[in-house]
Amino acid sequence: MITKSFKEYNSIEGSVVTVGTFDGIHIGHQDILCKLQEISNKKKLKSIVLSFFPHPKIVLQNSKNIKLINTIDEKVEILKKYNIDYFIIKEFTKEFSRLTALEFIRDILVNTLNAKHLIVGYDHRFGRNRDANIIQLREFGEIYDFEVTEILPRKINDISISSTKIRDLLKEGNIDYVNKYLNEYFVLTGKVVKGMGRGKLLGFPTANVKIKGEYKLIPNNGVYIVASSIDSETYYGMMNIGKNPTFTDKNQSIEIHFFDLDYDIYDKNITIKLIKRIRDEKKFNSPELLREQLELDRDFTSKYLEENEIEIK
The missing domain is CATH 3.40.50.620 (HUPs)
Known part of the structure; x- marks a missing residue:
């Protein structure tokens, strides 16, 4: 209660x-x-x-x-x-x-x-x-x-494990140690909202997420392997936290590219579990170079999930 x-x-x-x-x-x-x-x-x-x-x-x-x-x-x-x-x-x-x-x-x-x-x-x-x-x-x-x-x-x-230590690790993006200290995956919860649609043009459609909680700590900018729950179903993918420097955006956004999901999920509640941080956010000289990097990220993520036999319900 x-x-x-x-x-x-x-x-x-x-x-x-x-x-x-x-x-x-x-x-x-x-x-x-x-x-x-x-x-x-x-x-x-x-x-x-x-x-x-x-x-x-x-x-x-x-x-x-x-x-x-x-x-x-x-x-x-x-x-x-x-x-x-x-x-x-x-x-x-x-x-x-x-x-x-x-x-x-x-x-x-x-x-x-x-x-x-x-x-x-x-x-x-x-x-x-x-x-x-x-x-x-x-x-x-x-x-x-x-x-x-x-x-x-x-x-x-x-x-010694403490909340202060974990908050510092999140600010660094050190999700491996965060998950170890929590004894479970760090979670973000929010709602899927409409974005700019750039991911779809690159061949990597994304779900933009508005995070719930006025005081919620968002981890350091970068690309993460994630498992997300929507309508009680789990979907794997890769998430970017940052300002999309390739497109010179000013506001921080959170976008997830799922490997197998119908993208008509606007206004759906979503729970995101952060599994691993892949890399820092980068600025690319062209959208094409960004797309090539996203392909590498996708390959790495798929291989990591398979080799580590990660299954989240």
Whole structure:
């Protein structure tokens, strides 16, 4: 259940709760969610993920330049895999940020959610100015009769996995490591819209996509191998993110050339999984040279999908 209201939780006899923004739901977050479900089942308590929107940095830094790995809808789809009982999206405001650690624990976790067990990451901080940590949390647990489980950091090659690290990798276009840290393919969701029609003239018709989510982080410009879901069917192809420098466009666009698809898909919702980055976006001296490069990209993509036996549902 997804909700933005706390009212219906007063009747819950007890819950296991985790708190955080969970941007990306990377492998470290996944450890938390698995432990949440494990303890929930063991103690026969409801499992609750308490998250916030907008992201606290957007509110407190008053900046729209902060971009996020997931939209709310994308996050919901991931959480479905963990059979979470309740996903609460609390509006994050400056007023809410002024709650002290005591007020947050007492009024939200204990009196509202009736938390009996709290699962947190190793670096979890809470309360006004994030001034309370795991030590204070355990002290509150003794006062308000709830247990605390701390989840240690996940590392790959001695690198601690974090949402900040993944955002940096996306800005670089390093989709290989992004997918490794997420333990699944990075996703873009949007709607197919009309484009300029240049791809069709080149022999590579494309679907232009308008991405959903005001704060969604778009990976670095370049050409990517993708698998896209439209009307519950999966189609493979190659996607370009960029400004089409060969044609001197000024605005960023996202275009996908599918290998086997009827292109009458305007206004369709689309979910795009990024499998691999092929190359940087390039400016060519003529449309013909661009077409030749697209043929090479198509051959590489087809070979890569076949050799790696990639099958996405």
